[in-house]
Amino acid sequence: MSAIISKDEPSPLPSHLIPCYLQENDIVPEFKNMVLSLPREKGWLASYLHLYQGFWHSTRQIQGVLSIQKHFKSLDNDILLVTTPKSGTTWLKAIIFSLVNRSVFPDTKHNHPLLTTNPHTLVPILELSLYMPSKSKHVIPDLSSIFKASVDSPRFLSTHLPYVSLPDSVKNSPCKLVYLCRNPKDVFVSLWHFTNRLKPESCAQNTIEESFEKFCEGVSSYGPVWDHSLGYWKVSSERPEKVLFLNYDDMRKEPFSHVKKLAEFLGFPFSTEEENNGDVTRILELCTFDNLSNLEVNRTGKLSSGEENKAFFRRGEVGDWVNYLTPEMTKKIDSIVEQKLHGSGLKF
Numbered sequence: 057m058s059a060i061i062s063k064d065e066p067s068p069l070p071s072h073l074i075p076c077y078l079q080e081n082d083i084v085p086e087f088k089n090m091v092l093s094l095p096r097e098k099g100w101l102a103s104y105l106h107l108y109q110g111f112w113h114s115t116r117q118i119q120g121v122l123s124i125q126k127h128f129k130s131l132d133n134d135i136l137l138v139t140t141p142k143s144g145t146t147w148l149k150a151i152i153f154s155l156v157n158r159s160v161f162p163d164t165k166h167n168h169p170l171l172t173t174n175p176h177t178l179v180p181i182l183e184l185s186l187y188m189p190s191k192s193k194h195v196i197p198d199l200s201s202i203f204k205a206s207v208d209s210p211r212f213l214s215t216h217l218p219y220v221s222l223p224d225s226v227k228n229s230p231c232k233l234v235y236l237c238r239n240p241k242d243v244f245v246s247l248w249h250f251t252n253r254l255k256p257e258s259c260a261q262n263t264i265e266e267s268f269e270k271f272c273e274g275v276s277s278y279g280p281v282w283d284h285s286l287g288y289w290k291v292s293s294e295r296p297e298k299v300l301f302l303n304y305d306d307m308r309k310e311p312f313s314h315v316k317k318l319a320e321f322l323g324f325p326f327s328t329e330e331e332n333n334g335d336v337t338r339i340l341e342l343c344t345f346d347n348l349s350n351l352e353v354n355r356t357g358k359l360s361s362g363e364e365n366k367a368f369f370r371r372g373e374v375g376d377w378v379n380y381l382t383p384e385m386t387k388k389i390d391s392i393v394e395q396k397l398h399g400s401g402l403k404f
């Protein structure tokens with residue numbers, strides 16, 4: 057993988073056309089030297105991706121990553137959802153939120169927060185929202201005032217950080233990590249659509265060929281995706297009580313058994329009575345692609361960072377890659393994945 061400054065310098069947009077999620081001109085002084093010292097490549101959406109601890113981050117996101125590493129302290133009963141982008145984060149946020157809060161919000165048809173709030177607003181990604189410095193300012197969030205955590209009500213947080221970059225307090229505390237991966241071909245197709253969708257109209261779209269080459273080299277947000285998954289796979293094998301390793305494709309096939317397993321892992325098991333009452337099924341129904349994507353909030357709303365909520369709901373299918381990848385592309389990515397995962401026991 058090359059790690060040189062791209063010769064293809066991106067041209068900055070006029071500032072009034074830059075949505076919040078693309079604003080990256082001001083690096084906070086605290087992190088400036090560090091960020092500028094990192095190898096970088098042209099990004100898919102942001103101007104640059106910077107290589108840090110073996111993974112690629114936009115200029116905006118790397119500052120959130122550095123901030124978490126410096127300032128975030130986990131609590132023993134935190135629940136942290138970790139995903140690679142486009143592996144089903146929105147879906148699993150909705151499911152975990154509903155299952156850990158089911159005693160507070162038992163009615164999934166009325167007055168449930170997911171009916172009026174996007175899962176990303178309910179469960180912000182630490183480095184992309186709470187710890188994200190904005191406009192040259194870096195305010196460390198007071199999580200104790202944001203989350204009213206207690207023994208019965210853990211904080212439910214999320215991140216896309218690779219295992220190597222997690223703060224020590226997360227690695228060393230008993231807090232639980234739920235990791236979700238997805239087959240890399242669908243991740244790629246989803247990411248390619250998503251980044252093009254978030255581009256301002258005045259910017260050229262990325263071709264599938266150029267994005268595919270970058271993805272295969274590992275140069276994508278939080279990539280290489282296979283290294284990301286392997287990091288958590290290894291820890292989940294060594295410490296199964298710490299990391300529950302899930303796969304989007306398997307969950308789509310057998311959602312019921314996976315949600316029960318998830319609830320047990322998190323210490324919120326469904327009782328036989330709840331199961332017989334249909335509580336698992338009700339949560340799954342609330343969180344289906346069709347249900348969430350058709351809610352008013354997800355058709356018309358936006359995140360505070362500017363992305364349209366509907367951008368997080370595209371097709372929600374397993375295997376959509378067949379509609380986009382040529383046989384040559386398929387062969388290439390399959391062979392990379394096979395080589396990277398060889399001997400690990402992980403399969404997509």
Ligand code: PAP
Nearest residue numbers: 141142143144145146147246344345369370371372
């Ligand atoms: P993020 O990392 O930016 O948060 P993430 O939610 O992980 O995105 O991934 C989005 C994918 O999950 C989309 O896949 P697609 O592009 O292949 O269609 C999206 O459609 C899918 N998705 C979103 N919500 C659901 C859901 N409720 N059930 C199943 N899949 C979903």
